[in-house]
Amino acid sequence: MKSTLAISSIIFTVSILTLPMVWSDNDFNWEKISDNSSALATTKNPLYKEECGSCHMAYSPALLPAKSWSKLMSELEDHFGDNAELDAQTAQSISQYLLANSAEHTNSRDARKFFQSIKSAQTPIRISDIPYFKHEHDEIPQRMVTKNPKVKSFSQCDACHAKAEQGLFNEHEVNIPGFGQWDD
Amino acid sequence: MKNTILLTALLSSLTTGFAQAETSTVKNLLAVYSTQGVTTADAQQGRALWQKTFTGKADFPSRSCASCHTKDLTQTGKHIKTNKPIKPMAPSVNPQRLTSVKKINKWFKRNCKWTMGRECTAQEKSDILVYIENESKF
Numbered sequence: 001m002k003s004t005l006a007i008s009s010i011i012f013t014v015s016i017l018t019l020p021m022v023w024s025d026n027d028f029n030w031e032k033i034s035d036n037s038s039a040l041a042t043t044k045n046p047l048y049k050e051e052c053g054s055c056h057m058a059y060s061p062a063l064l065p066a067k068s069w070s071k072l073m074s075e076l077e078d079h080f081g082d083n084a085e086l087d088a089q090t091a092q093s094i095s096q097y098l099l100a101n102s103a104e105h106t107n108s109r110d111a112r113k114f115f116q117s118i119k120s121a122q123t124p125i126r127i128s129d130i131p132y133f134k135h136e137h138d139e140i141p142q143r144m145v146t147k148n149p150k151v152k153s154f155s156q157c158d159a160c161h162a163k164a165e166q167g168l169f170n171e172h173e174v175n176i177p178g179f180g181q182w183d184d
Numbered sequence: 185m186k187n188t189i190l191l192t193a194l195l196s197s198l199t200t201g202f203a204q205a206e207t208s209t210v211k212n213l214l215a216v217y218s219t220q221g222v223t224t225a226d227a228q229q230g231r232a233l234w235q236k237t238f239t240g241k242a243d244f245p246s247r248s249c250a251s252c253h254t255k256d257l258t259q260t261g262k263h264i265k266t267n268k269p270i271k272p273m274a275p276s277v278n279p280q281r282l283t284s285v286k287k288i289n290k291w292f293k294r295n296c297k298w299t300m301g302r303e304c305t306a307q308e309k310s311d312i313l314v315y316i317e318n319e320s321k322f
Binding site: 055057077081082083086087150152153155159 | 241242243263265266267290293295297298
């Protein structure tokens with residue numbers, strides 16, 4: 001009996017202590033995650049740059065977990081409404097690169113925040129659907145992005161983050177076309 | 185003076201190099217299409233197809249080649265969804281165009297499917313190729 005009580009109290013104490021670490025939409029403590037470099041890995045792979053970067057910014061592979069890249073690469077025929085089919089060999093090389101450099105393998109603090117905000121049951125393929133992405137952009141009104149013809153979508157990182165291709169997303173360097181500097 | 189001559193020679197040989205690569209690439213592809221039943225490649229037809237509007241899904245119900253590449257092949261285009269600039273299609277202003285069979289096949293496949301909802305026929309591809317190649321005559 002005594003030992004049951006002791007175990008229960010230990011479980012209770014541990015639960016209370018770890019409760020704040022459990023992810024919830026509003027009170028997740030982003031700063032808890034240890035600080036390394038904030039820059040995201042930039043894209044050095046020439047094949048990825050050529051094949052993916054000719055239509056859109058070549059997003060850092062660290063922005064999505066491996067399961068997301070796998071899903072996205074298996075659906076290239078309907079790639080957010082566009083056809084982005086690749087021959088099997090090219091697709092395999094790009095997949096290898098993406099999986100080897102996905103969010104799980106990053107040293108970047110920012111990329112880890114993206115990764116840790118994703119619930120285990122989710123497989124987002126749109127970077128702008130990731131909870132941490134939403135958290136970081138929730139104060140930006142529609143008229144500045146989706147209704148702004150110079151931006152059009154949250155997917156065009158480099159429209160407002162001039163150094164996005166270099167993996168730099170400093171919030172003090174945000175410049176929204178037609179609206180100017182954004183600082184929150 | 186000598187330098188200028190050398191430079192001019194170098195530049196013109198480079199340009200000629202691209203032009204030759206482009207001519208032979210197109211020739212090779214046309215030869216392939218002729219084995220698939222194409223007898224003549226018609227640039228006028230290619231131009232008409234380039235500007236023809238097709239019905240598509242969702243965000244872009246009306247779409248054509250020109251949606252992204254514009255009607256003027258010497259101009260820089262813009263990806264209709266991502267806004268990313270697309271270098272001009274005309275070899276006269278962008279000598280790298282039509283120099284890689286692999287690239288041509290890749291983009292024909294993707295872009296025909298997006299624009300028309302199916303792959304282009306050998307006839308359509310032949311027409312488009314000679315249209316792009318001879319764009320300056322239109």
